[in-house]
Amino acid sequence: MTAYEMVVGLEVHVELATRTKLFCACSAAFGGAPNTHCCPVCSGMPGALPVLNRRVVDLAIATGLALGCRITRHTQFDRKNYFYPDLPKAYQISQLYMPICRGGSVQIDVGGARKDVRIHEIHMEEDAGKLVHDPWTDRTMADYNRCGVPLLEIVSEPDMRSPEEVVAYLEKLRATLQYLGVSDCKMQEGSLRADVNLSVRPVGSEALGTRTEMKNLNSFKAIARAVAGEFRRQVELLQDGRAVRQETRRWDDNKDTSFAMRSKEDAQDYRYFPEPDLPPLVIDEAWIERVRASLPELAEAKIARFQRDMGLSERDARALTAEKPLCDLFEQTAACCARPKDAANWVMGEVRAALKARGLAPDALTLAPEALARIVLLTAQGSLARDGAREALQAAMDASPDAPLDVDAFARAHGLLLARDDGACERAVREALQAFPAEVARCRAGEEKLVGFLVGQAMKRMPGRGDPRRVSELLREALRAPDA
Amino acid sequence: MKVTRELVDSVAHLARLDLDAAEREAALRDLTRILDYVDALSALDTDGVQPMSHALRLQNVLRADEPAPSMAAQDVLQNAPERKDGCFLAPRAVE
Incomplete structure (x- = not known):
């Protein structure tokens, strides 16, 4: 039987961490009562004119520099026309012809092998509103607070060959965006969303098969399952002598399968044209250098520093930097207790296990570094045994961030201090x-x-x-x- | 470029225009004349000329990332034919 391999490319949308929207001064904050972050520009009133948010361009350039992209010096926006209730203007302002960044790559490590996943392009665009089905009226309720919130769409080349590579790419990309402060990347709030383009081909073949696009993927786990499931589905079709149809599919994580949404035949004609309401954007060397000078320390630099200055192994340094909230906790804890190796073991071991047991994502972590540092220190001195230290950690994680746990008082009160x-x-x-x-x-x-x-x-x-x-x-x- | 009846129908559908027979014929005639007029440009040699998307000599019109008050929600919803719980109510569009 023919052996097949998968060919996967991702389109990742990230909402930028700006205070205001892409083209107007409305708040870009998540949530808010429906339709309270709206103005004539983002709700599509006739005659309103968009004005570009400078910070969005700064963040797009920062992302491009961090991923090794070429920054387009002379760029502009394009208008993508379609009718759907999530978009009151009946068009989305995006970039088709001159995306702000091209090229670049994300380096991933899977199973000991290092690989570069190439970036095709990154462009700026506006988000759409939120639609909710109302079962009582059987109609659609539209809230335009998110309409016009700035997005970067990061399009990879079809360079990934397994679910593990897909997840590694997303984790690395998310960490980079978080270190840059470009986005909080909260999947549960929709500030990081990924569409998966997947095709299959016989191993050894260079030609690409017909691809499908999958949407509705709201966790890295769901993405890994969707990639594995869609690979299976396409291989089964080909083994049955049938063809894969080029179509958009919606992944249903509960049913562990995907469903066709629309096929190529009724694909939309977006009639893109240069956005007449926005003049061109010219990015000069000085602007790029200004952004470059403001870039924070990124994961690779941290990995090198953790090994050089703190004596961590490369493996531990990589694991620590994979998720920014854990890395921040580690750095602050190590600074408080001056025992970087112990701090690293605690963060990667007990803290991660406790998060997992609570079903929390690392960005929901509110553990005070001072409290963890004290636990690390008391344990290292032999004043706390492992189980007592765990008990103190649980209490420290329960404490509100405004009133961190006094570890010594807690240990005394609960008889945890060792004789x-x-x-x-x-x-x-x-x-x-x-x-x-x-x-x-x-x-x-x-x-x-x-x-x-x-x-x-x-x-x-x-x-x-x-x-x-x-x-x-x-x-x-x-x-x-x-x-x- | 030749404007056909099918093209007129397709463009009308994309723009959600419901044209009657007379309007379709008028659109066919008008679109043909417009494109013929613009076709005159094809006679010119434009090799080496940068495509231009704007007539004004403006670039980099930007604003700072500073919030300003939005509209009151009742004003945003003023033109909504129907509303519910602060939202616009639209024909069913989601699954």
């Missing part, structure tokens, strides 16, 4: 050895596994919580001494 007092430990060890003379004898005769039992017995005899490491040390010393 470091050797007197108490020695007493407990002595009592345990006296209570189990037979086991002591067998231990001394070489039955190593009984040591754990005796440590447990000693721990039970501690007044507060014993430090298991210290108890174990003392117990072993006592076992070595013949007269104990």
Whole structure:
């Protein structure tokens, strides 16, 4: 049987972190009561004229520079015409002929292999309004608050060959956009959205198959499943001797399959033409250099610095930088406790596990770095045992960001601090050895596994919580001494 | 470019215009004359001439990213034929 491979390209839309919309001074904030962020420009009143937001151009240039794109020096906007209730003007202002960025790439690591996914282009455009179906009237309710919010559409080349590569590309792109401060990239609020173009071909073939486009993908997991599912569907069609139709499909994550939305035959004719209401945009060297000088430290630079200055492995440094909220927490925690390796282990281990257990995305994290730093420090000093430290971490994550947890007070109040007092430990060890003379004898005769039992017995005899490491040390010393 | 009846129908549909027979004939006649007039430009040698999309010598008209008050929601909705819960109510468009 023929073996097939998938060929995937992505169109990623990100809402930019500006205060105002692309062409008017209305708020670009998410939410708000319906139709309260609207004005004559974004609600399509006749005679209203758009004026470009300078910050959008700055963010588009910053994105292009970070991804190694060429910045188009002489650019303009184009008008894309279509009738749909999400767009009161009946056209979207976008860029077709002269996108602001071309070329560039995103470097990904999958299964130890490094690969560049090329960027085809990046263009600026306006978002559309939000439509909600009203079951009572069986009609559509339109809220235009999001209408005119600035977007970048980042179009990749069809360079991805597996769901893992697709997710790696998205994660890297999201981290880059977050480090740049270009977008918060919250998929649950729609500020990062991806459409997947996928075709299949026999392995070894250079020709591209017929592709489909999938929409309605609202998490990285859904995207990975959609890519795997659509690959299966297309391969089955070809193996049955049927053809793939070029069409737009909607992924249904609950049913784990996609449904045809519209096919090429009724594809729309958008009648693009240069936007007459906006004069051309000329970007000179000085503008680009101004943006370049303001670029923050990006993931690759951080990875190098974490290895050089903090002694982390490349693997840990990469894992830490993959998600900006976790990376920020790590940097602040490490600065507070001056133990970067321990801080890294805590963030990648316990903090990530706790987020996962709570079903939270990293950007929902409100853990105060000072509290985590204290937990890291107390654990490293042996004042907190692993389970006590975990308990403190849970409490620190529950605390509101305005009133971070006082870790020392919490540990004291809950009896989590380990007895470091050797007197108490020695007493407990002595009592345990006296209570189990037979086991002591067998231990001394070489039955190593009984040591754990005796440590447990000693721990039970501690007044507060014993430090298991210290108890174990003392117990072993006592076992070595013949007269104990 | 030759303007056909099919092209007139297609353009009318894209613009959501409901033309009767007389209007379609008029549109065919007018569009043909307009395109013939513009065709005169084809006689000129435009090699090496930058395409121009704007007649005014303006560029980089920009504004700062500073918010200003939006319209009151009732004003935004003033022209809505129907509304519900602060939203425009439109014929069913979503699945």
